[in-house]
Amino acid sequence: MQAYFRALQSRLCEELATLDGKRKFRLDAWDRPGGGGGHTATIADGAVFEKGGVNWSAVWGEFDDAALARLGPGDRRFFATGCSLVLHARNPFVPTVHANFRYLERGEDSWFGGGCDLTPTYPDLDDARHFHEAWKRACDRHDPSYYERFKRWCDEYFYLPHRGETRGIGGIFFDDLRGDRDRLAAFVKECADTIVPAYAPIAQRHRDDPFGEKESRFQALRRGRYVEFNLLYDRGTAFGLATHGRAESILMSLPPLARWEYGWQPEPGSREARALALFQPRDWLRADVAGRTSS
Amino acid sequence: MQAYFRALQSRLCEELATLDGKRKFRLDAWDRPGGGGGHTATIADGAVFEKGGVNWSAVWGEFDDAALARLGPGDRRFFATGCSLVLHARNPFVPTVHANFRYLERGEDSWFGGGCDLTPTYPDLDDARHFHEAWKRACDRHDPSYYERFKRWCDEYFYLPHRGETRGIGGIFFDDLRGDRDRLAAFVKECADTIVPAYAPIAQRHRDDPFGEKESRFQALRRGRYVEFNLLYDRGTAFGLATHGRAESILMSLPPLARWEYGWQPEPGSREARALALFQPRDWLRADVAGRTSS
Numbered sequence: 001m002q003a004y005f006r007a008l009q010s011r012l013c014e015e016l017a018t019l020d021g022k023r024k025f026r027l028d029a030w031d032r033p034g035g036g037g038g039h040t041a042t043i044a045d046g047a048v049f050e051k052g053g054v055n056w057s058a059v060w061g062e063f064d065d066a067a068l069a070r071l072g073p074g075d076r077r078f079f080a081t082g083c084s085l086v087l088h089a090r091n092p093f094v095p096t097v098h099a100n101f102r103y104l105e106r107g108e109d110s111w112f113g114g115g116c117d118l119t120p121t122y123p124d125l126d127d128a129r130h131f132h133e134a135w136k137r138a139c140d141r142h143d144p145s146y147y148e149r150f151k152r153w154c155d156e157y158f159y160l161p162h163r164g165e166t167r168g169i170g171g172i173f174f175d176d177l178r179g180d181r182d183r184l185a186a187f188v189k190e191c192a193d194t195i196v197p198a199y200a201p202i203a204q205r206h207r208d209d210p211f212g213e214k215e216s217r218f219q220a221l222r223r224g225r226y227v228e229f230n231l232l233y234d235r236g237t238a239f240g241l242a243t244h245g246r247a248e249s250i251l252m253s254l255p256p257l258a259r260w261e262y263g264w265q266p267e268p269g270s271r272e273a274r275a276l277a278l279f280q281p282r283d284w285l286r287a288d289v290a291g292r293t294s295s
Numbered sequence: 296m297q298a299y300f301r302a303l304q305s306r307l308c309e310e311l312a313t314l315d316g317k318r319k320f321r322l323d324a325w326d327r328p329g330g331g332g333g334h335t336a337t338i339a340d341g342a343v344f345e346k347g348g349v350n351w352s353a354v355w356g357e358f359d360d361a362a363l364a365r366l367g368p369g370d371r372r373f374f375a376t377g378c379s380l381v382l383h384a385r386n387p388f389v390p391t392v393h394a395n396f397r398y399l400e401r402g403e404d405s406w407f408g409g410g411c412d413l414t415p416t417y418p419d420l421d422d423a424r425h426f427h428e429a430w431k432r433a434c435d436r437h438d439p440s441y442y443e444r445f446k447r448w449c450d451e452y453f454y455l456p457h458r459g460e461t462r463g464i465g466g467i468f469f470d471d472l473r474g475d476r477d478r479l480a481a482f483v484k485e486c487a488d489t490i491v492p493a494y495a496p497i498a499q500r501h502r503d504d505p506f507g508e509k510e511s512r513f514q515a516l517r518r519g520r521y522v523e524f525n526l527l528y529d530r531g532t533a534f535g536l537a538t539h540g541r542a543e544s545i546l547m548s549l550p551p552l553a554r555w556e557y558g559w560q561p562e563p564g565s566r567e568a569r570a571l572a573l574f575q576p577r578d579w580l581r582a583d584v585a586g587r588t589s590s
Contacts, residue, residue: 028558040557042557044556044557051556051557162539162542162545220552224549227522227553228546231523232527232533232536238527241456244457247457247458248557248558250457251457251523252557254555255555256554256556257553257554258522258552258554259552260346260546260549260550260551260553261346262335262543262547263323263337263543
């Protein structure tokens with residue numbers, strides 16, 4: 001899996017740089033003092049991507065007391081490898097995409113985790129259906145129960161209770177996936193192969209959409225919510241920082257610019273008001289096209 | 296204390312609006328479903344203050360299980376009142392200031408907490424000495440041990456372990472202050488009276504300092520660190536959100552705009568590099584003027 005995820009990172013960087021058309025990814029190789037290391041590849045000021053990164057890492061060693069306190073008692077020996085990406089686009093009509101697939105071992109136990117989800121500034125129902133259809137197809141090839149379970153898990157995980165809203169329009173999320181390692185690895189590889197076809201057509205469709213100050217401002221406010229989720233609730237971020245992970249690689253997920261205004265509310269009936277109403281768990285495969293917000 | 300903190304909020308809003316000269320504070324009154332409520336006063340787009348707020352609240356009731364899990368077992372009945380402020384200035388040479396003073400009861404137990412600290416983008420040693428001298432004077436009038444203890448506590452509390460740096464140049468911070476209630480209330484009131492004289496001369500001195508794109512960009516990057524601290528580590532923010540506090544009042548502390556760049560490093564020898572080197576616990580009363588960064 002370690003070699004697979006490393007090759008996946010290279011492939012994703014190539015495909016995403018091709019999509020961007022202007023910038024390539026820059027690679028930082030780093031070592032982890034306790035064992036292992038990783039490659040952090042980042043892009044900035046591209047034609048499509050304002051800020052983004054693709055991480056690969058393979059780390060091993062023994063959990064210290066801080067990690068044990070978070071994970072609960074058990075074997076201290078661990079191995080973890082995975083590939084994750086977050087891409088923030090310049091155009092407010094191109095969604096932010098996040099994906100993360102990983103393989104973990106603790107003592108004799110091993111499992112997979114991962115997922116991919118979309119965070120538009122202005123959710124578009126056609127885009128949302130395309131994205132969810134791609135994940136349903138990938139899931140259905142492996143287990144008929146996966147899409148429904150992992151879609152719901154994603155809605156529950158990427159939720160901001162203090163705002164009463166989801167981070168975006170979801171996708172799939174799973175953890176603690178145990179069983180036949182070859183079969184699960186095949187599923188995770190299918191997921192990894194789904195990232196670009198699920199996302200790239202959406203980015204292509206909107207990369208040249210006209211926008212102005214108003215849309216960029218709303219984008220920055222929504223990015224504030226993205227920051228709130230990642231720093232307040234994301235378990236990977238909290239665990240990574242608590243266990244002295246490489247801060248720049250962990251916080252690679254943060255947007256280039258985020259805005260906060262006290263008590264901000266959209267104008268009633270505005271496109272921003274319609275967008276906000278969509279940040280709730282929703283069956284995007286059955287979404288009514290009449291509710292679309294980007295037209 | 297409830298009436299005192301409410302009057303303090305009004306007084307601070309008046310004095311800070313006078314300092315700003317362009318905008319006044321707008322008051323939002325809110326009720327807390329479980330008991331009590333508060334007033335959130337905010338300012339935006341002022342001559343000095345880009346975004347800021349002064350909160351007053353007095354809340355009571357019974358801790359629910361989520362609160363008990365965070366606080367540890369004990370009496371469920373509580374009462375809390377306090378006044379807090381955070382002001383983010385437009386000019387990168389005017390520091391962000393934060394203050395928070397509170398009185399709490401749980402069952403028969405009661406205590407005070409609070410503090411005031413300064414977060415400059417570019418620490419200035421003269422400003423830092425002025426600020427710390429004001430807090431030392433206020434502390435020394437009540438207990439000769441307070442300043443040293445509370446200054447160190449502040450450095451320890453406002454620290455970002457994943458960055459290896461302090462949030463700003465500190466000030467004082469204390470919690471669980473128990474004893475003669477009248478004497479402690481007198482100390483807290485002296486602290487409250489110290490906020491404006493400790494801060495206003497610094498804001499006045501730098502409100503018209505020339506700055507450009509480079510300084511605003513560094514300010515936004517530093518504000519990213521401010522966001523990281525408040526969302527990752529601030530216990531008041533975590534407790535407030537976990538116990539269903541009013542999100543807009545709790546997150547009033549966040550800056551108007553924050554920036555993240557992967558692996559950002561200042562140019563060696565630049566003013567930004569000299570500024571970064573100062574975000575470490577330091578005896579600002581003895582600070583060597585030769586190290587100043589704003590000239």
